[in-house]
Amino acid sequence: MDGHEGWDDYAPYYDWENAQTVGRRDIAFWQRMASAVDGPVLELGCGTGRVALPVARQGVTVVGIDRSAPMLDRARTRVKRARLQSRIHLVRGDIRHLPFPNRSFPLVMAPYGILQSLLVERDLTRTLAAVTRVLTRKGTFGLELVADLPAWDEYSRRVSMRGKLGPSGKPVTLFESVTQDRRRHITRFDQEFVEGRGKDAVHRQFNLAFRTLTVPQMVRRLETAGLEVSALLGDYQGGPWDLRAEVWIILARRG
Ligand SMILES: C[S@@+](CC[C@H](N)C(=O)[O-])C[C@H]1O[C@@H](n2cnc3c(N)ncnc32)[C@H](O)[C@@H]1O
Structure with a gap:
């Protein structure tokens, strides 16, 4: 399995589920x-566009790259509705091969565990090299790793969320299984969303997988890519990271 898989099927549920989990706490x-x-x-x-829209509302120009067309379709609709087309540019592409000229961006953001979608070392190496290349001199790379993934309990087909979806208020239930592959540092979520009830219910099944390195391991990868780590943060207010921190944010600079 590749880490970009699963997101196309997840797209209709992403905002619904995230409103109940990460919400706006990193915005x-x-x-x-x-x-x-x-x-x-x-x-x-x-x-x-969960992060891109509020950032652009501050008057910043944002280029967002994503591999999933259904996720980007949703972002496009929101950008249009918010009339932010002149400030948000959405690009369909893979973060392992950034299609931008050298030294284009003073800030590259990797929010909400996107680097954890890279399931093998080679993909992380490629991505960090691409980020280093597109950063301006002295540019900053900011990334968050979702800290709780490696400690997630394993379970099988548990109802992990229930609620109503979209304007129609259709009932939706998420059945989820979680497995940990400790040797590869991979957490795998097998998800089944059930929309509606009884015999008319629609079932959608897909998998998502994430590879979590520790903060010191990620620091070494960044340094190997030629970046200089400037801060380790343990909360969204800028407090320092330590081993007990629930938030893992790393800021690195192009030296
Ligand atoms: C956790 S979501 C984060 C979305 C958004 N940044 C947020 O914070 O809500 C991860 C996104 O990364 C995309 N993605 C995963 N692997 C990718 C890859 N190799 N290249 C480009 N996008 C990728 C998925 O399609 C998905 O939309």
Whole structure:
């Protein structure tokens, strides 16, 4: 399995589920990061625009790259509705091969665990090399790793969420199984969304997988890619990271 898989099927549920999990708790952090630089900001794995829209509302130009067409379709609809077409540019592409000229961005953002979608070392190496290449001199790379994935309990077909979806208010239930491959540092979610009830219910099944390196391991990868780590943050207000921190944010600079 490749880490980009699963997102096309997840797209109709992503905003619904995330409103109940990550919500907006990282948004002000990325807004502050983006407002501090002069020039366009690149977001890796922009998805449905959860981060890109509020950042662009601050007056910043955002380029969002994502591999999933259904995720980008949702982002496009939101961008249009918010009349932010002049400030948000959505690109369908893979973060392992960034299709931008050298030294284009003073800030590259990798929010909400996007680097954890890279399931093998070679993909992470390629992506970090691509990020280093597109950063301006002294540009900053900011990334968040979703800290709780390696500690997630394993379980089988549990109802992990229930609610109503979209304007029609259709009932939706998420049945989820979680497995941990400790040797490869991979957490795998097998998800089945059931929309509606009884015999008319629609079932959609897909998998998502994430590879989680520790903060010190990721620091070494960044340094190997030629970046200089400037801060390790353990919360969204800029507090320092330590081993007990629930938030893992790394800021690195092109030396
Ligand atoms: C966790 S979501 C993050 C979306 C958004 N940044 C947010 O914070 O809500 C991850 C996104 O990364 C995209 N993605 C995963 N692997 C990718 C890859 N190799 N290249 C480009 N996009 C990728 C998925 O399609 C998905 O939209």
